[in-house]
Amino acid sequence: MDLTQYVDQLRQELAVAAAAGGDEARALAERLTAPLESAARLTLLNALSAAADEITADLAPGSVDVRLRGIDPEFVVTPPPAAETFDAKAEYEALMAAQVPPPPPAAPDAADDGGTARINLRLPAHVKARVEEAASRDGLSVNAWLVRAVSGAVDGSDARSGPKSGRRDGWSPGNNFTGWVR
Template sequence: MDLTPYVDNLRHELAIAADAGGEEARALAERLTAPLESATRLTLLNALSAAMGEVTRELAPGSVDVRLRGLDPEFVVTPPPAPEPFQEAQAPVTAPVASAPLQAVPEADDGAMARINFRLPAHLKARAESAATAEGLSVNAWLVRAVSTALDGREQLNPPGRGKDSGGRGFTGWVR
């Protein structure tokens, strides 16, 4: 973005205002405009940076950055990542997998779905994609199954009626 037209416009407006004050004011305005050019450019750059900060907050997780190239700012727009298109689960690959056995993902009673943002480190994302591909599933279907398996496994480890809040006839403490 070329700031020169904006700086020139400010110089022109200052000259028009100085004309009203006479010849001395016009001469003073001419002497002041050259040193004020860098201050004007810096002020415009600060205003643009603040504006792009507000735009970035509205675009999150996308962003707009202002970079200085020579004397002029340049805008770098990073759009938010496009959501992956919904893919139906493909037929599972018949090759055996060393991980947990395949289990059907129980559907919700009312069929309602919830959407969440899930951030993974890059190395885990790559492993999840590889595992999903090996099992012939989309990453989403694989993650749903993994979460379901993890939660079902936890319920089996902690059956109802056991534990300190179960109201059952259990004892806690030390024994000699």
């Protein structure tokens, strides 16, 4: 950003103000404008830095910096980082969930005609967070987990256990073990 035009405008305004004081004031203003140029540039830089600080406060975690290139300031804008960050715990849980087969989906009711209905459900934030954790733990979407939970509550069965597999060896979706054996 070239500050010369702003410094020149300040010099012209000072000359106009000094002209009202006569020839002696005009001559004094002309002698003072050269030393005042650096002070004017410094004042403008301070104003630009303050403006950059205000913008940075609104842009956080991004930022705006003022840097000098010679005698001219330059703005450097750093955008906020991408929302996607590495979460080791989430990666580990995703890996573990991939190793355990998800429970089979609930069998449709005999009376189910295949149609769906939409409802709005309002949950307190802490309950919503627990539902999301439970759905993630069971390898289901929140909607599928809620459908299974409501079906289990209406039918009187344990919604968390999911449908029974009917296997003779006792295996069911909730009885998985992983690890090493010697």
